[in-house]
Amino acid sequence: MLGTAKLMPNVPLTEPAATAVSIRNLSVRFGDRNNEFTALSDVSVDIPEGAFVTMLGPSGCGKSTLLRCVADLVHISDGSISVFGRSPQEARQSRDFAFVFQDATLLPWRNVIDNVRLPLEVGKHAQKHTMPGNYADPHELLAMVGLKGRENSLPHELSGGMRQRVAIARALITRPRILLMDEPFGALDEITRDRLNEELLRVWQETGTTILFVTHSIPEAAFLGQNVLMLQAHPGRVKEFMKVDLPFPRSLAVRDTVEFIGVTAHLRRLLEECL
């Protein structure tokens, strides 16, 4: 075990069924009056604390937009989002969540360890709100994502999968209570993606972080999620918030079971109904 206790969010946990993210009647519209586009319409959902929720839906259903609303990257038109009882902006400033993008977005001039440390160097104003010393050890995190010994490598010397591991380590350094992931493994080959899926589940179980994970892969959504939030398009709205009845801890072998195939078949039917 790699210092599990240290990686846990050190904010006192309330009762187990507490809500991490509560979304109420959320609508997001882009453009001006003459040329308005509704990305999300009347979305309401509660994400329990400690949950692993995957978000699935046809392209253009607004799953990334929903994630970016929670991250305070997109302006909300109507409704509300509360992240542990606070607005997304307050949650961002107190470093309640971290974001992992599809592209690893490492700073190419910084080596691996300095990239992981980046969140500790910026947002000095925001850091005043957080407790001092509330950070994980970068070396420990790199060991956890399997990059021990690559501290001094530059991003262009790493493979795509390794770069995404660095991005995950960087996200975990502030010990976020929520991890927001926007198709983080979408650009990787299938073997790398499978490995990282398994490792992400391990990280989730070791840290107890709530994870919101956008994907357009049905097996990935079923394998990772305790729950799958299915969205449909035009306008983006909730189709179904369903529980995945597969036991944890899950290994890749679970994907060959009848139960798993049942889940993916159900998800595929739902997805087809969305079109």
Next chain:
Amino acid sequence: MSHVVSSTTKTDAAPDRKIALLDATAGVLVKHMPAIAAAVGLVVLWQFVVWFFKIPTFMAPSPVDVAYAFRDNAGILWTNMLPTILEAFLGFVFGNLVAILLAIWFVHSATAEKAFYPIAVFIKAIPIIALAPILVLIFGNGLAPKIIIAGLICFFPTLVNMVQGLKSASPAMLDLMRVLSASNTEILWKVRLPSSMPFLFAALKIAATSSVMGAIVAEWIGSSFGLGALIIEATYNFRSPLLYATVVIAAVLAVVLFFIVSVIEARMIRWKPAGSH
């Protein structure tokens, strides 16, 4: 005991280093052999053409005449080279500094960019040779107008490249900084400036050579010192070997500045853009 050990290692290391240096020099020579051979060949051809067609020296001096001019006019060349170096260097520094600061302002204020970018383009559009007399009238015949011309000639390529470089940070990177609640100053120092460095150095390499050109052009307008003044004087007095020697020095000066910028670039930028292997 330790003294003995350290002294023996020193004496061992010295020849090693010398050999390594010799190896490196030989390596560079071998690498650039085609270029060196071509240059020497052209000079020999030039000498041969001048000699064979009996071209008068005032019209086109032979390489040997130019070499003599270097020897006979070493003092004049040296005293006129120093002010040109100074003008080119100061013009390079100020022109690029203003361009960089302006680019940073443009990136943070769309209004500033809209207001001043067209003016920058207009200034660029004025032929530098036409601007020189105006500046001489305003600033007199000293170093100032030359530095300004050298600076102006560096300014525009750096401004354009720097604005592009500062805007080259990917949207995802800016999103990342926003999620981290980074301030504009932090984004500038941690993301925008580092990602603009390859763009900046591309411009600085252009500026390095053109700053020498700017200084020389400025010296053509009624100046009593500098390589530019020497070019005018040598031309009017039909001292062609001296003219050629001056031109060679001006070219060497530009190449040296270019080389210095390239060396700094190689030391500063060791990374490659994300996603490339």
